[in-house]
Amino acid sequence: MIQQSLILSGKQKLEWIRNEIRDLEADEILIQTIAGAISIGAELPQYNESDVTDPNPLYPKETGYESYGQVIKVGDDVKNIKIGNHVLAFYGHKNVGIVKASNVVKVPDSLEYRNALLNTLSCDAGKGVLKLKPASKDKVLVTGAGTIGLLTIHFLKNYMDVDHIDVLEPYESRRVLAKTFGATNTYSNKEEVPAVFYDYGLECSASIDAFHTQLKSLKHHQEICILSDGNIDLFYLNEDFYEKELKIVGSSDGWDYQQHSNWFFTEGVKTPHLSKIFEREIQSDELIDCFMELSNNNNRPLKVLVKYL
Structure with missing residues (x-):
């Protein structure tokens, strides 16, 4: 199976890199990406090489971090995640991702993925x-x-x-x-x-x-x-x-993504306006063009939903 990863190889230079998927370790799972997101405030400064906290960036860089998908393979020691489960993970703009089973958040099948991604x-x-x-x-x-x-x-x-x-x-x-x-x-x-x-x-x-x-x-x-x-x-x-x-x-990163999801997924059903944060939707093959457009346009959406399937 081939993994396609969006890599930043220089200032405003994005490219898709293809690699053969390696074998899973015993505590890992393989996820087929269904949707992801562009977090504009974090990703555009990196893309434009304007991040004041990173004046001398090193390349290549991986891109993105929010991913929602379906588990298609599990390691031998994984017990709490099953093939077919929907999960949130942190591997970014990739069509498939390998992650530790302990690092994902399980998502109820009934929950719309736009809300799930915001967890x-x-x-x-x-x-x-x-x-x-x-x-x-x-x-x-x-x-x-x-x-x-x-x-x-x-x-x-x-x-x-x-x-x-x-x-x-x-x-x-x-x-x-x-x-x-x-x-x-x-x-x-x-x-x-x-x-x-x-x-x-x-x-x-x-x-x-x-x-x-x-x-x-x-x-x-x-x-x-x-x-x-x-x-x-x-x-x-x-x-x-x-x-x-x-x-x-x-403050950086979350307090406990799994525990937070217990509240957030339930609350999301009662607050459907959460999905309004995604003001634009694209397909994954539009990512490179989208970054270029966002870089040249000051009137930017809050957040971009990226669909893979």
Whole structure:
């Protein structure tokens, strides 16, 4: 069987590489990809060689990380995953993937894969929120209503039961979605955001202006979590951080993808608007052209669903 992998071989240079599938180890499974996604905020800076956290990139690089598929083969020691099961994994833009059975999340056959694919980033967002642990009556500011920002709102509203969630987002269509997801107020520019008003902040935009708005908006001795990758602007501290004696925490990856899915898959049935995050759908053979188009177009979709079958 042949594996096709989308590889970044240089700045804006993508190509499909073909390799024969190797034999499985005893604790591994082979997955036939059904769908994946382009996470624009993470992948485009890498594609454009503009990621400020990676000034001297090394090539070749694998691409993508969210994958949904069906198990077509299992290793001899695998007991909890069966051929035919649907799973989430982290092997990216490939038609098939080999992964450790312990690293996948089983997905109910009845769950629509658009919602299932969002479990990964929802768990990442949830980890950041859980580091702050806002109470239901706390006021929270989210900067950026991209995919991670919207999933942060979703987690704050439906897992933490937070009543007051305000959002700073320059794009009108994303502000409308933020309202659908449960935002109390939405702001189009930083001047509208009240100062010394919020108990907690979650930065999801990778923008230095948004980060400084967070610092200005927080009450004294409060806390902000940076959920964005920090791959667009370099952040630096200003006088608000020191004068108010604020705290900053970072967050990366999820808290427990399997445990999170127990909540997220059930909640997804009750919140069908989650699928609106996928504003574009393509076939896998359109990936290279899609990256080129996204790179040249500032009006980008929130997230791109990639179909393989």
